[in-house]
Amino acid sequence: MKKSHETNATPVSRGLWADAALRLLRDKAAMACFAVIIIYAAIAIGSPMVFGDWSAAHDYNHRNESPSWQYPLGTDALGRSVLVKVFLGAHVSMTVGFMSNVIALPLGILLGALGGFFGRRIDDFVVWLYTTLASIPGIILLIALKFAFADKVLFPGSFFELDLSGMAGVYVALGLTSWVGTCRLVRAETMKLKELDFVLAARATGRGNLAIMFHHIVPNLMHIAIINFSLGFVGAIGAEVILSFLNLGVQNLPSWGKMINEARMDLIVGRWWELTAAAGATFIIVLAWNIFGDRLRDALDPKLRNV
Amino acid sequence: MSETQSPLLTVAGLKTYFPVRGTPLGAAPRFVRAVDGVDFAIGKGKTLGLVGESGSGKTTAGRTVLRLIAATAGTVTFDNQDVFSLDNKAMRSLRRRMQIIFQDPMSSLNPRMSVANIVAEPLVVHSGLSRRQRKLRVGELLERVGLSAQYMSRYPHEFSGGQKQRIGIARALASKPDFIVCDEPVSALDVSIQAQILNLLSDLQADMGLSYLFIAHNLAVVEHFSDEVAVMYLGRIVEKAARDSLYALPTHPYTQALLSAIPVPDPAAASSRVRLPGETPSPVNPPPGCPFHPRCAYTRSVAATLDKKETVSIVAGGEPARIVARCTREIPRLAPLPDDPSHYHACLLKQG
Numbered sequence: 001m002k003k004s005h006e007t008n009a010t011p012v013s014r015g016l017w018a019d020a021a022l023r024l025l026r027d028k029a030a031m032a033c034f035a036v037i038i039i040y041a042a043i044a045i046g047s048p049m050v051f052g053d054w055s056a057a058h059d060y061n062h063r064n065e066s067p068s069w070q071y072p073l074g075t076d077a078l079g080r081s082v083l084v085k086v087f088l089g090a091h092v093s094m095t096v097g098f099m100s101n102v103i104a105l106p107l108g109i110l111l112g113a114l115g116g117f118f119g120r121r122i123d124d125f126v127v128w129l130y131t132t133l134a135s136i137p138g139i140i141l142l143i144a145l146k147f148a149f150a151d152k153v154l155f156p157g158s159f160f161e162l163d164l165s166g167m168a169g170v171y172v173a174l175g176l177t178s179w180v181g182t183c184r185l186v187r188a189e190t191m192k193l194k195e196l197d198f199v200l201a202a203r204a205t206g207r208g209n210l211a212i213m214f215h216h217i218v219p220n221l222m223h224i225a226i227i228n229f230s231l232g233f234v235g236a237i238g239a240e241v242i243l244s245f246l247n248l249g250v251q252n253l254p255s256w257g258k259m260i261n262e263a264r265m266d267l268i269v270g271r272w273w274e275l276t277a278a279a280g281a282t283f284i285i286v287l288a289w290n291i292f293g294d295r296l297r298d299a300l301d302p303k304l305r306n307v
Numbered sequence: 308m309s310e311t312q313s314p315l316l317t318v319a320g321l322k323t324y325f326p327v328r329g330t331p332l333g334a335a336p337r338f339v340r341a342v343d344g345v346d347f348a349i350g351k352g353k354t355l356g357l358v359g360e361s362g363s364g365k366t367t368a369g370r371t372v373l374r375l376i377a378a379t380a381g382t383v384t385f386d387n388q389d390v391f392s393l394d395n396k397a398m399r400s401l402r403r404r405m406q407i408i409f410q411d412p413m414s415s416l417n418p419r420m421s422v423a424n425i426v427a428e429p430l431v432v433h434s435g436l437s438r439r440q441r442k443l444r445v446g447e448l449l450e451r452v453g454l455s456a457q458y459m460s461r462y463p464h465e466f467s468g469g470q471k472q473r474i475g476i477a478r479a480l481a482s483k484p485d486f487i488v489c490d491e492p493v494s495a496l497d498v499s500i501q502a503q504i505l506n507l508l509s510d511l512q513a514d515m516g517l518s519y520l521f522i523a524h525n526l527a528v529v530e531h532f533s534d535e536v537a538v539m540y541l542g543r544i545v546e547k548a549a550r551d552s553l554y555a556l557p558t559h560p561y562t563q564a565l566l567s568a569i570p571v572p573d574p575a576a577a578s579s580r581v582r583l584p585g586e587t588p589s590p591v592n593p594p595p596g597c598p599f600h601p602r603c604a605y606t607r608s609v610a611a612t613l614d615k616k617e618t619v620s621i622v623a624g625g626e627p628a629r630i631v632a633r634c635t636r637e638i639p640r641l642a643p644l645p646d647d648p649s650h651y652h653a654c655l656l657k658q659g
Contacts, residue, residue, distance in 0.1 A: 197415035198425075201475075204373055205429040205482065206402035215428075219419040 023299040030295035036288035044094035047087035057084075064266075067273055074273035076262065082274050085254040086281050092255040093285070096171045096240040097233040103175025104232055105225055108182030113217060115183075116190025117209070126187065130180045138177055142239060145173040146248045167250045170243055174236050182228045186221055193217050223300035230293030234286050241282060256282050313387070314348035315518050316372070316486055321345045321381035323364070323371045327591055340590045341367040343542035344381075346641075349486070349535075352512065354519040356533030356550070358526055358565065362587045364542040365522045366410075369488040372520065373405055374398065385486070403433040406479035410491035412471035416463040422449070422474055423459040429482035448477040452507060469500035476507065486518045493528060505532060527569045530554055538562045541598040542590055544641060548650035558644065558652040560605035585624030597655055600634040609656055631656060 024030050051057075059079035067074045073082035115126030133141070149164035149172070162168045193199060194217065202212050237256075243249040244257025259278035267275055322345075324338035341364045349355045359365045370376045372383050374390055383390040385405065393401060406429075409415035416425055426445045430436055436444060446456035452473040463471055472492060479487055489508065493501040509532065511517060523529050529536055530550065537547040538561065546559040557563045564581040583602045588594050594601055601623035610618040610629045619632045639653040652658075 197409040197411060198417040200370075200375055201407065201409065201415055201478065202428060203375055204402060204405070204407045205478075206399040206432045207428070215420070216417050220417070222419075 020296075020299040024295060027295050027299070030292055030299075033288040033292040033295070036284060037292060040090055040285050040288075041094055043087050044090045047084075048091050051084050051088060064271055066271075073277045074271075076259075076274055077266075082259075082277050085259055085274075086256070086277050088254045089256040089259060089278065089281065090285075092167060092244075092250050092253055093237045093240055093282075095167065096174065097236040099168075099171035100174035100178060100236040100239075101229050101232045103172065104179040105182060105229060107175070108179035108228070109186050109218075109221060109225055111179070112183040112186030113190050113213065113221065116187040117194055117213060117217060119191075123187075126183065130183050133177065134180050139239070139242060141177050142173055142243065143246065143248060145176065146170070146243060149173060165251070167253070170240055170249055171236070174239055178232055178235055178239075182224070182232070185224050185228065189221055189224055190217055193220050223297070226300065227293055227297045230289050230296060234289045234293075237282065237286060314350045315386060316349045316520075317382075317384040318345060318347050318368075318372060319382050319384075321368065321371060321383065322379040323367050323376060324379040337591055340364075340542050340593065342371060343590075343593075345539070345542075345544055347535075347537055347544070347547065349518050349520060351485070351518055352516045353534045354512065354521050354532055356529030356536040357520060357522045357539060358524065358529055358536060359539035360524060360587055362541075362590065363539040364590070365524075365539050366490055368539070369407070369490050369520055369522050373402075373407055373488055375407075399432070403429070403482040404485045405488070406482065406484040406486070407488045407490060408472075408475050408479050408492045410494050412468050412475055412495060415475050416471055418463055420462075421459070422461050422463070425463070425474060426459075426477045426481055429478065433482045444481070445477075448481055449474075451480065451511075452477045453503075468496050469504065472496060472500075472504055473507070476504075476511070480511065480515075483515075484517070486520070489519050489521045491522055491524065494524065501528070508532070525569075526554075526565050538565065541587060541593055543598065543653065544651075545599065545639075545654075546650075546652040547641065548647070548652075552647055552650045556644075556647075556650070558650070558657060559599075559654045560603050561599050562652075564604070584626060584628075594635070596633075596635040596637055597639050597653075600630055603630070603634070605654070606630040606634045606656060 024034075057080050059075070062071070062075050062079040063077055065071055065075045065079075071081050071083065073086065075081055076085065111126045111129070115123040146169055149169040152164040152169070154160070154162040154164060162172070164172060194212075199212055199216050202216055207215075240249055240255065241257035241260065244255045245261045247261070249255055249257055256278040259274055263271070263274035263278070266272070321342055322340070323342040324340050327337040327339060343364070345364075345368055347355055347357075357365045357368065367376060371378045372390075374383075378391055385401065388397075388401065390398075390401065423442060423445050426448055427441045430441045430444060434441075434444075442459070445459055449456050449458060454470060454473050454477070458466075458470075463474070466474065472495075476492075492508070493504050496504060505528065508519070512519065519532075521529060521532055526536075533550050535548070536550055536553045537544045538553075538559065539545070540561050546553065546557070546562045548556075553562065554566070557566050560581075561583075564583050567581045581604055583604075585602050588598065588601065597603070597606075600606055601621060607628055607630055610631045613631065617632055618629050619635060620627060620629050621635070622628070633655055637655055639655045639658070641651040641653045642658050644650045644652065
């Protein structure tokens with residue numbers, strides 16, 4: 001049989017996830033953004049291995065040079081290549097973006113699903129927790145946490161040793177403060193889902209709460225989780241830039257926020273390249289994640305199916 | 308009719324109230340009286356049609372019977388077991404025998420589950436079948452409801468409304484139940500599909516000896532389907548009779564109004580539609596006396612022949628009306644017709 005466009009007679013069926021993947025593959029803008037994200041991820045993983053020890057890379061013969069063939073993005077006040085700094089900054093940003101989501105998403109989904117499903121006291125507690133958290137301005141809470149984390153090492157000596165004074169502190173603080181949005185969405189969606197007839201049908205057939213959660217609620221929440229991952233990534237990159245700008249971010253590693261901080265006085269004297277490079281690197285990844293997240297939501301939303 | 312055999316399902320004095328969230332200042336607790344004292348029984352292999360407008364409590368009644376909603380009062384007896392007093396374990400095994408089919412085929416199937424998993428869910432809970440055996444059984448069930456077993460690996464969004472409803476029926480049949488609550492199973496489907504689904508349901512009943520509680524807002528649908536029909540208004544049954552008796556001799560003014568609303572496929576037929584003024588009153592604050600009195604045409608016509616002392620004036624649906632005073636004072640009870648003891652109605656004036 002010829003593979004023309006789909007008809008109702010196609011005997012092979014695709015699952016919802018495969019269907020969403022196919023929609024994304026056909027979407028040029030989404031694929032372009034996905035490519036950008038993959039390139040950034042590759043740079044983030046590769047650059048620390050390629051450029052190795054950064055602290056000794058001073059070169060006082062090439063300070064504050066404008067872009068040239070040798071230094072495509074110029075050099076900074078210590079004669080270091082801005083391009084290498086941007087690459088190493090990607091490592092920090094992508095790690096923070098990923099790790100803070102790894103903490104925030106499960107927290108938001110767990111609390112939101114529990115509160116939405118069981119209601120009453122559990123829900124009261126969840127709502128109290130996130131409204132309290134949301135009532136404190138995010139960036140101030142983040143700064144306070146980061147101060148509290150100074151010199152803190154979790155589980156010292158064990159495999160899970162976590163030095164909260166450095167980058168780990170940034171993503172733990174971000175993870176602990178950025179789950180509220182996911183939690184709200186998940187809670188509302190759970191409250192909607194648990195009233196739907198298919199949940200009632202599962203109850204009518206004798207399924208318990210756990211089975212209903214696992215088989216009927218959580219699979220229907222996954223699209224929210226995935227979309228929030230892409231949105232949370234953007235937020236985390238932005239927050240890392242701000243923290244680093246305030247000297248509360250990572251130490252001993254270049255980051256886009258630190259570059260912007262160091263370069264802010266340079267603009268007056270006409271040295272535009274460091275600020276532009278860091279801001280541009282941030283801009284492109286944020287744009288790519290935003291567009292990709294948007295297309296992802298369209299692809300995963302069951303309501304937009306079959307249109 | 309065999310009087311000796313006890314019915315499969317008996318519902319007595321069933322009440323389901325939902326609390327209305329009060330003001331912070333603590334106003335008197337109020338309740339939505341969704342189901343307010345309902346009695347009926349369904350024999351093995353029989354169908355009871357439960358009819359009423361939206362908001363009459365028919366869906367809540369069906370779900371309360373299955374203990375999907377907690378009852379406020381009353382008892383449900385299924386095969387000599389008191390459903391409301393069973394512990395979790397006993398209830399779970401009883402659930403195998405009682406199933407439900409929903410109105411909205413869209414929301415009754417989990418969009419993230421394949422048809423095979425949807426239909427197999429009752430088998431996972433209630434049967435000791437292996438994965439392979441379950442798959443075979445799902446195939447049989449799909450064929451039984453008129454779908455191809457090949458559809459097993461598909462997802463709900465790939466089906467039409469009628470096909471989804473068939474999948475819902477296959478799921479309800481999976482655990483080999485004795486009793487199914489059909490909660491407006493055809494209301495969301497278009498007319499040509501309605502007939503197919505109704506025929507399927509009655510074939511299944513004949514084959515498997517199923518008992519149905521068939522909930523609908525359309526008396527015409529129920530007529531083809533039921534052995535007995537109960538009409539609900541504002542949480543109460545206002546008339547209950549064998550199908551033929553109810554359609555031939557509708558007694559309660561509300562039943563008469565509902566029956567007159569069935570369209571007749573004959574343009575020349577004289578239309579004698581009974582108009583109901585206003586809307587269904589709020590079940591939080593039902594009218595005193597007979598809950599139907601603000602909309603009742605019969606009490607108006609009787610009031611016109613009575614002395615002024617025996618009538619009161621009310622405003623219903625924005626229009627003033629004179630009705631019989633007794634209708635606002637006494638709460639009517641179901642009572643049989645003098646010449647047909649199986650035909651019950653709850654009209655004060657007609658009971659005399």
